Amino acid sequence: MNAAVLRYRVMAYVTGVVLVILCFVGIPLQIAGYPAVANDVGVVHGILYIIYLVAAWLLARRLRLTAGPTLIMLLAGTIPILTFVVERWVTRRFINPALGKGPGQARPAAPVSR
C-alpha cells in the first residue's frame, strides 16, 4: 500500500510539474513562434501521463475507489494545477483513512480542559 501511494504521489508531482511547464512556458513560447519547448515537453508529458495513469489506477484499485473518484484521479493528470489539488484531496479523503492516520488521530497532549 505504501509503495503504491509513493508511486502515485511521485508520478502526480512529476506529471503535474511537467504539465505546468508545458502550459505556462511551452504554449506561450509556441504562440510567440518558438515551438521547440512545447514539442519536447509535450512528448515528455505524453509519456509521463501513461505512467501516471498506471500508477493512479493501481492505487485506486488498492483503495477500492468507485468509478467516479477513480476517473477524477486519472483525468487530473491532464489539467494543469488540478493534479496537485486532486493529490491532496485523494490523500485526505482516501489514503489517510485507509492507512489509519490523519489529523484527527494524533493523541492530544492535553485533552480539553475547561
Place this chain on the structure above:
Amino acid sequence: METAGPARDAAAVAGAGSGPVWRFLIAPRWLGWHLLMVVSFWGMLWLGDWQFHRALAGNGLSWAYTFEWPLFAVFAVVFWAKTIRDEFRIRQGKMPDPRAAAAEAERLPAGVSPVQASSVQAGVGAPDEEDAELSAYNAYLARLNAEVKNHGRWHGLR
C-alpha cells in the same frame, strides 16, 4: 454503524432474488456510463487516426500520439470492464461494498478510521481516566465535525 453493511447485503440478496444480477447494467445511471465509454473509446480512436494522418503528412511529433491515443482507448475499455466486474462481485456478496465503507468514513470525523472509531465506541482500553478524557475529546471533535460537515467541501479541505 453495523447496520450499514448487512442492510446493504440483505438488499443485494433481495435484489438478486427479484431478477438476474446483471439487471443493474441497464439502469439509467449505468446506461449513461456505457454511453460515455463508447463515445470516449471511439473518440480516442478517432484522435489516434487524426494524429496518424498528421504523422503521414510529415509531422514527426504526431507519431508519438498516433500510438498514445489507441493506448488510452484500450485503457478506457479495461477501466470499464473492471468496474463492471467489481459491481458484479459486490452484488454477489463476494466483495465488500466500498460505498458503504465510504459512507461510514464520511460519517466519522476526518482522519478517524472506522477501526479506531469502533474501538472508542466499544471502550477498548478505556478503563483509565486519560482514555475516558480522550474519548470525550474525540466526541467533542466529532460534534465539531458534524457542525461544519459540508463547509469547505469544494475547496478541497475535506
